[in-house]
Amino acid sequence: MRLWQQTLDLCRWVYNETLAYRKRAWEERQKHVGVYETHALLPIWNAQRPELKQVYSQVLQDVQNRVHRAFDACFRRVKRGEKAGDPRFKGRGWYDSFTFKQAGFGFKLDGPWLDLSKIGRIRLIAHRPIEGTIKTLTIRRTRTGKWFACFSVETKPAPLPETQRAVGVDVGLTHFATLSTGEQLANPRFFRRDEQALAKAQRRLSKAEKGTPERVKRRKVVVHIHERIANRRKDFAHNLSRRLVNEFGTIVFEDLSIARMLKHHALAKSIADAAWSQFATYTRSKAASAGRT
Structure with a gap:
């Protein structure tokens, strides 16, 4: 675990240095820096900070690719006339994953062992057998200190038997969703169920003196409650989206501007708790693999 944490810290340093370099290039020369130009900085930084040699080179390149994607997303928002939101520097504890970009180079899966x-x-x-050809590997740390190996694989779609059944999904707050079949699905309200426990943990955290082990301990309790809520919400969305994809050949969602609805201060917490967008995203992904529409 010590080496994993050390790798995260070094990747965070490279991320921040790459971001600072690109910001300076734009502010001083109005120059857009390409990803390959930032890759050329790595040998220089390796000479200045020998500890960077303890991280596989392609892992550091992927860190710089993340900065590049962050700027690309920012420029796309500007072109669409949206609020841009410049890429941010990562503080300690806010950089939580690193990626090996190419299977066979940097990592190898050998039965139950990972090199x-x-x-x-x-x-x-x-968690389950790996199906398909492994392409990349991301090592991820959760805020509660758990570590996960996430494999990205290339696999063929697994279409389900054809069906002409179609369903419309109308999401809401009183009921999580109402189907065009007439079925109403209860809103689990995961955040509301744990809201009191979270408030109590946050009050105890606020009373702990900063910089003490007790404050660290109480912060972990708060983070654990947030993680529990998120996990329950994801599990609900996965199970319901799988059920819809298995039963129906065509699934239709109403076209909602959820981002605009979240600006309603009286309903924002309930809308965020329902996570309609997450549910729709999971359904879309499963439908694509199963040959559904």
Whole structure:
């Protein structure tokens, strides 16, 4: 775990340095820096900070690719006339993953064991069998200190038997969703269920003196409650989206501007808790794989 944390810290340093370099280039020369120009900085930084050599080179390149994608997303928002939101520097504890970009280079899966370049061999507890060709690997740390190995794989779609059944989905707050079949699905209100426990934990955190072990301990309690709420919400969205994709050949969602609805101060908390956008995204992804519309 020490090497994983050290890798995260070094990746965060590269992210911030790359971001600072690109910001300076624009502010001083109005120049857009390409990703390959930032890659050329890595040998220079390696000479200045020898500890960077403890991180696999493609992992550091992927960090710079993330900065590049962040700027691309910013420019797209500007072109659409939206609020841009410049890429931000990452403070300690706010950089939580690193990626090996190419299977066979930097990482290797050997049965229950995972070999990581510059880190060593670790044993995996598999969530499920890996199907398809492994392309990339991301090591991710949650805010509660758990570590996950997330594999990106290339696999063929698995279409389900054809069906002419169609359904319309009308999301709401009183009921999470009402189907055109007449079925109403209860709103689980995951945040509301844990709101009192979260408020109590946050009050205890605010009373702890800054910089003390007790404050660190109480902060972990708050983070754990947030993680529990998010996990329950994801599980609900995954199960419901899988059910719809299995039962219907065509699934239609109403066209909502959720971002605009969240500006309603009286309903924002309930709308965010319902996570309609997450549910629609999961359904869309499963439908594409299953040959649904």
